Amino acid sequence: xxxxxxxxxxxxxxxxxxxxxxxxxxxxxxxxxxxxxxxxxxxxxxxxxxxxxxxxxxxxxxxxxxxxxxxxxxxxxxxxxxxxxxxxxxxxxxxxxxxxxxxxxxxxxxxxxxxxxxxxxxxxxxxxxxxxxxxxxxxxxxxxxxxxxxxxxxxxxxxxxxxxxxxxxxxxxxxxxxxxxxxxxxxxxxxxxxxxxxxxxxxxxxxxxxxxxxxxxxxxxxxxxxxxxxxxxxxxxxxxxxxxxxxxxxxxxxxxxxxxxxxxxxxxxxxxxxxxxxxxxxxxxxxxxxxxxxxxxxxxxxxxx
Amino acid sequence: xxxxxxxxxxxxxxxxxxxxxxxxxxxxxxxxxxxxxxxxxxxxxxxxxxxxxxxxxxxxxxxxxxxxxxxxxxxxxxxxxxxxxxxxxxxxxxxxxxxxxxxxxxxxxxxxxxxxxxxxxxxxxxxxxxxxxxxxxxxxxxxxxxxxxxxxxxxxxxxxxxxxxxxxxxxxxxxxxxxxxxxxxxxxxxxxxxxxxxxxxxxxxxxxxxxxxxxxxxxxxxxxxxxxxxxxxxxxxxxxxxxxxxxxxxxxxxxxxxxxxxxxxxxxxxxxxxxxxxxxxxxxxxxxxxxxxxxxxxxxxxxxxxxxxxxxxxxxxxxxxxxxxxxxxxxxxxxxxxxxxxxxxxxxxxxxxxxxxxxxxxxxxxxxxxxxxxxxxxxxxxxxxxxxxxxxxxxxxxxxxxxxxxxxxxxxxxxxxxxxxxxxxxxxxxxxxxxxxxxxxxxxxxxxxxxxxx
Numbered sequence: 001x002x003x004x005x006x007x008x009x010x011x012x013x014x015x016x017x018x019x020x021x022x023x024x025x026x027x028x029x030x031x032x033x034x035x036x037x038x039x040x041x042x043x044x045x046x047x048x049x050x051x052x053x054x055x056x057x058x059x060x061x062x063x064x065x066x067x068x069x070x071x072x073x074x075x076x077x078x079x080x081x082x083x084x085x086x087x088x089x090x091x092x093x094x095x096x097x098x099x100x101x102x103x104x105x106x107x108x109x110x111x112x113x114x115x116x117x118x119x120x121x122x123x124x125x126x127x128x129x130x131x132x133x134x135x136x137x138x139x140x141x142x143x144x145x146x147x148x149x150x151x152x153x154x155x156x157x158x159x160x161x162x163x164x165x166x167x168x169x170x171x172x173x174x175x176x177x178x179x180x181x182x183x184x185x186x187x188x189x190x191x192x193x194x195x196x197x198x199x200x201x202x203x204x205x206x207x208x209x210x211x212x213x214x215x216x217x218x219x220x221x222x223x224x225x226x227x228x229x230x231x232x233x234x235x236x237x238x239x240x241x242x243x244x245x246x247x248x249x250x251x252x253x254x255x256x257x258x259x260x261x262x263x264x265x266x267x268x269x270x271x272x273x274x275x276x277x278x279x280x281x282x283x284x285x286x287x288x289x290x291x292x293x294x295x296x297x298x299x300x301x302x303x304x305x
Numbered sequence: 306x307x308x309x310x311x312x313x314x315x316x317x318x319x320x321x322x323x324x325x326x327x328x329x330x331x332x333x334x335x336x337x338x339x340x341x342x343x344x345x346x347x348x349x350x351x352x353x354x355x356x357x358x359x360x361x362x363x364x365x366x367x368x369x370x371x372x373x374x375x376x377x378x379x380x381x382x383x384x385x386x387x388x389x390x391x392x393x394x395x396x397x398x399x400x401x402x403x404x405x406x407x408x409x410x411x412x413x414x415x416x417x418x419x420x421x422x423x424x425x426x427x428x429x430x431x432x433x434x435x436x437x438x439x440x441x442x443x444x445x446x447x448x449x450x451x452x453x454x455x456x457x458x459x460x461x462x463x464x465x466x467x468x469x470x471x472x473x474x475x476x477x478x479x480x481x482x483x484x485x486x487x488x489x490x491x492x493x494x495x496x497x498x499x500x501x502x503x504x505x506x507x508x509x510x511x512x513x514x515x516x517x518x519x520x521x522x523x524x525x526x527x528x529x530x531x532x533x534x535x536x537x538x539x540x541x542x543x544x545x546x547x548x549x550x551x552x553x554x555x556x557x558x559x560x561x562x563x564x565x566x567x568x569x570x571x572x573x574x575x576x577x578x579x580x581x582x583x584x585x586x587x588x589x590x591x592x593x594x595x596x597x598x599x600x601x602x603x604x605x606x607x608x609x610x611x612x613x614x615x616x617x618x619x620x621x622x623x624x625x626x627x628x629x630x631x632x633x634x635x636x637x638x639x640x641x642x643x644x645x646x647x648x649x650x651x652x653x654x655x656x657x658x659x660x661x662x663x664x665x666x667x668x669x670x671x672x673x674x675x676x677x678x679x680x681x682x683x684x685x686x687x688x689x690x691x692x693x694x695x696x697x698x699x700x701x702x703x704x705x706x707x708x709x710x711x712x713x714x715x716x717x718x719x720x721x722x723x724x725x726x727x728x729x730x731x732x733x734x735x736x737x738x739x740x741x742x743x744x745x746x747x748x749x750x751x752x753x754x755x756x757x758x759x
Contacts, residue, residue, distance in 0.1 A: 035512050049335045055351045056339070083331050095727045100756050101511070102458070103730035106670045109663045110722025117716040122336045128349060233659065237519070244516065275531040282520035289517050290505050 002146040007270045008263070013154045013223065015262025016161040020216035021239035022246070022254035023168070024209030030185045030249035031205050032097065037108035038088060040236015041115035042210055046081040046217030047227040048119055051128055053077060054221075066133060070222065074160070077214040085210030089203055097202075112232070120229040129226040157219045164215055165255060168208070172251065177204055185249070234278065238265070241285040247298025256296065260284075318373035326366030333361050400748075404678065411439075411584060415577050428576050433692050435580050436648065440641055441688045443587040445668040445680040447637030450594055452666065453675035454603065455630035456610030456756060458515040460662050461522025464502070465495040465635035467529065467657035469642025474542045474652055475535070484548035488643050495639025496632040503631035507624055510613075522662055529654045541653025548647045550578055579648050586644060590637045591677055597633070598740040606630050607740065611755045664688075664718075671725050673732025673751060682733055691718050 021043050028036040053076040057069045092111050096103045137151035172178035180201045183191040192198045220235070221227055242261040246253025261281055268280040288295065338358040344350045418430045444466065451459045469491040476487050502521045506514055529536045536542065547555065555562045555575035562578075563570040597603040605626045608616045617623050646652050668687055672679030694717065697710040729735070736748040 029512075035516065045336070048341075051341060051349075052335050052339045052351065055341065055349060059350065080331070080335050083328070087328060087332055092723045092727070096730055099730040102670050102674070102756055103726050105512070105515070106667050107723050107726040109667060110719045110726065112719070113660070113663070113715055114719030114723065117713075117719060119336065121712050121716055123341055126343065128341050128343075130349060237523070240516065241520075244513070276527065279524050279527050282524050285520045286505065286517050286524075289509055289513050293509060293513060 002143050002148050003270055004267075005140070005148045006146075007266045009148070009150055009154060011263035011266035012259060013157050013262070014266060015242075015259035016157050017216045017219055017223070017258075018235070018239045018242045018262050019255040019258025020161060020164070020212045020219075021235060022242040022258045023251060024213050025240050025243040026246070026248050026251060026254040027181075027205050027209050029243070031181060031202055032093070032104075033101075034093070034104045034108065035240065036093075036209075037105065037236075038092075038111040038115060039209065039213060040234075040239065041112045041232035042081060042085050042088070043213040043217050043220075043235060043239075044227070044229065044232030045084055045115055045119060046077050046210070046214035047221045047231065048123060048128075048217075049080045049214070050074075050077040050218040050221050051130060051227060054130065054133070070133065070156070070218075074215065074218050077218050078211040081210045081214035081217070082207040085206045085213075086203060089206040094199070094202075112236075116229050116232055123229065125229060127226050127228045130221070132225055133222050153223055157223060160215060160219065164212065168212065169251075171208070177201070181205060238278075238281050241281055244285060244295055245288050247295025249299065250295070250297040253295055253297035318370060321373060322366045322370040325369040326362050329365035330358070330362045333358055337361060407678075407681070408588070411435075415580055419573070424571055424573050428573055431573075431576050431580050433695070434689060436576070436583055437692060438685055438688045439580070439583040439587050440645060441665065441668060441684040442681050443583065443590050443641045444638060444665045445672065445684050446587065446590040446594060446677060447634050447641065448665050448669050449675065449677065449680050450597075450606070450637070451630050451634035452669050453680075454594075454598065454610065455606040455627065457627060457630060458511065458666075459518045459631075459634070460515045460659075460666060461502075461518035461520070461525075462634070462638060462665050463657045463659070463661040464522040464525040465499055465638035466642040466645070466661070467525060467654075468495045468498050468635075469639030470646040470652050470656070471529065471536060471542070471642075472639070473643035473646045474545045477546045477647075478542065478544070481546070483552075484546070484643070484647050488640060491643035492636040492639040495642065496636035499631040499633075499635025500628050503628050507627055519659065519662070522657075522659065526654050526657055529657070537653075539654060541651060541655075542646075543651040545646050545650050545652065547575070547650055548579070548582065579644075583641075583644055583648075586640055590640075593633075594677065602626070602629055604740065667722050671722065671732055673734035673737075674756065675737055675754065676732065676734040676751075679732050679734030686733075687718065687721065690721065691715070 021039065024039050024042075025036060028034065028039070050073050053073045054069060057063045057072060063069045063072075088111055092107045093104050096107055134151075134153040134156060137149040138155075140148045140150055142148070172181060180191065180196045181204070183194075183196050184198055184201050188198050191201075216235075220231075238261055239258065242257035243254045244257070245260060246255070246257025261284065264284055265277050265281055269277045272280075337354060340352050340354055341349050342352055414435060415427070415431050418427045418435075422430060444462070448459065448462050451457050451462070472491040472494045473484070473487045476482050476490065477484070482490075502518070506517050509517055530538055532538070549555070550562050553560065553562050553565050555572075555578065557570045558564065561570065562568075562574050568574070594603075598607070605616070605621050606629075608619075608621060609623060609626050609630075613623060616626075645656070649656075664687070668683045669680055671687065672681070672683030691714045694710050694714045700710050701708050725733070731751045735751050737751055737754050738746065738748045
């Protein structure tokens with residue numbers, strides 16, 4: 001019971017990070033129908049930007065308040081990562097819009113290889129570890145000498161994720177941009193006819209996706225305290241799994257899928273084998289797609305002749 | 306260079322260059338402007354690289370300016386050029402004689418290399434370039450059956466390559482079977498896995514299929530890593546028996562190849578033998594594919610790619626059609642895998658990562674799906690291009706002795722993938738030769754060929 005509760009807390013934390021990345025996949029897939037393979041690497045780049053911003057703030061500018069530093073790091077990482085993803089969309093995907101389906105996929109795979117190797121060349125191949133940014137924890141209860149704890153950083157991740165998801169939900173559901181996005185998702189040509197700037201909307205989708213990935217990247221850095229150039233692939237694939245599990249194109253689906261994947265992974269590690277935790281996540285993906293191809297909250301895909 | 310009647314708007318060009326340079330500055334500011342370094346006390350500290358940042362910004366700005374003045378007018382002018390209906394005489398000549406010439410060239414390639422470099426310097430050129438490229442040509446042709454002909458998007462192709470390699474390595478080490486017995490066995494086992502993994506994903510289409518095959522590829526790799534008793538985990542398997550020349554080993558002993566044929570021992574004989582072996586295997590793949598396209602099953606593959614529903618309503622068994630495509634593609638990957646294990650003498654899960662699957666798929670798509678010549682050209686460009694980066698030592702004289710060109714191999718590889726896709730989204734070869742035709746054989750534009758959706 002104690003172990004279960006502790007893993008539940010860990011799983012929700014991990015799931016929040018996956019959920020934030022998964023939204024990026026699901027939004028981009030929803031609007032232009034491509035699997036943005038580079039998204040995991042955008043997440044990794046954002047973690048590096050956060051690391052550099054954190055070092056500048058603490059060691060150069062001498063900011064001692066961790067809360068203020070984290071807040072600024074979050075904003076900086078979101079801004080720069082958005083710029084990165086905006087440029088990627090502009091250079092690598094926009095020229096291929098309306099072209100045949102595999103072209104953007106290959107372009108995205110190329111971009112993913114490019115990004116991880118760029119970071120490797122620019123920042124070096126070694127793991128970058130920071131001293132713990134946030135320390136301390138609540139002990140929820142102790143039973144049989146096993147303390148179930150909720151650390152402050154987990155609490156921060158929950159809080160930041162919740163606040164950002166609320167902002168994001170407001171953006172998509174209530175604003176002009178969100179309406180334009182949903183319109184483009186349904187029918188780009190029709191949306192263009194009624195005056196929606198489709199190119200701009202798609203660009204903004206990439207910007208929002210990157211901003212959420214940057215939040216995930218900052219949280220990841222804070223939680224694990226270490227990042228390397230190859231850290232984009234596995235979280236990327238798992239977040240994509242989450243998006244598919246939740247039903248690709250569905251925003252609440254992405255979040256719930258992320259939480260489920262995070263829980264499956266931590267529970268599997270605790271009760272079965274930590275070596276095969278990735279197999280568990282990938283098997284869930286395969287099983288979902290085979291028996292429930294539209295995911296938990298997705299619309300069924302109707303084929304017309 | 307601006308054409309007559311088209312004036313370049315200088316103010317606009319300068320403004321664009323400025324904006325681009327500004328964006329580049331912002332883009333590279335965090336990751337180029339600052340570098341995280343671990344100092345002596347093992348703490349992470351920051352150093353700055355302002356000169357490099359400003360140099361890159363300036364280069365990007367200048368590049369944008371050059372684009373406005375040189376490339377853009379040229380593109381506009383090219384768009385106005387009338388379309389030529391018939392291909393020029395030179396083009397049809399090249400088209401007719403390219404394949405025989407290319408096959409002739411690859412057959413005499415080791416001879417040319419040895420004539421130019423002598424015995425000592427040739428191993429590198431035959432092994433790193435010849436054999437390495439031919440392995441990818443073969444894998445590309447194998448995957449071309451699944452992706453190019455049947456239109457099934459497979460991102461886990463490297464799994465079958467791994468099955469072939471591990472089958473050969475384990476069976477040869479455990480039971481001592483020879484390469485020639487294990488080659489067909491590895492192919493059979495790989496195609497069995499192709500059917501096994503193909504079966505559950507029959508209902509999936511498009512990107513979903515791609516992701517599930519990616520998941521299968523990763524699952525196989527993780528199992529290989531963790532099943533240490535069988536596969537040795539990360540450490541891999543070493544001391545894999547090398548192939549022999551019909552029973553004669555390539556070593557310096559008395560019964561070795563050199564001694565039997567009365568030659569002086571050189572490691573080059575094995576390399577040349579391996580080169581011809583992979584060449585024969587690759588040509589076999591190509592030949593089988595060409596023949597299969599004329600058989601009912603090959604036609605069913607292409608029909609499936611064009612329209613699955615029409616296929617089904619005409620009574621084609623789509624289940625069998627998809628499974629045969631998976632099995633065929635997997636079989637050739639199994640052949641290539643057992644060759645790879647025999648050539649290296651050592652295999653580990655490092656060789657079977659997702660990056661390999663992505664590389665093979667990109668070779669197929671960059672070359673032009675379904676076009677075998679295109680796949681071969683793409684393999685030469687992408688694999689040969691990254692291998693040649695190892696040879697660019699003269700760059701050290703320009704950029705200083707700390708400059709290491711091999712670091713930039715995969716960086717440029719990824720960049721080239723993006724560029725080729727933007728330049729030619731349908732691949733390098735823009736025509737296809739349909740296997741079924743009315744009265745006369747002619748090639749058609751690639752735009753008329755569907756990409757499949759399953």
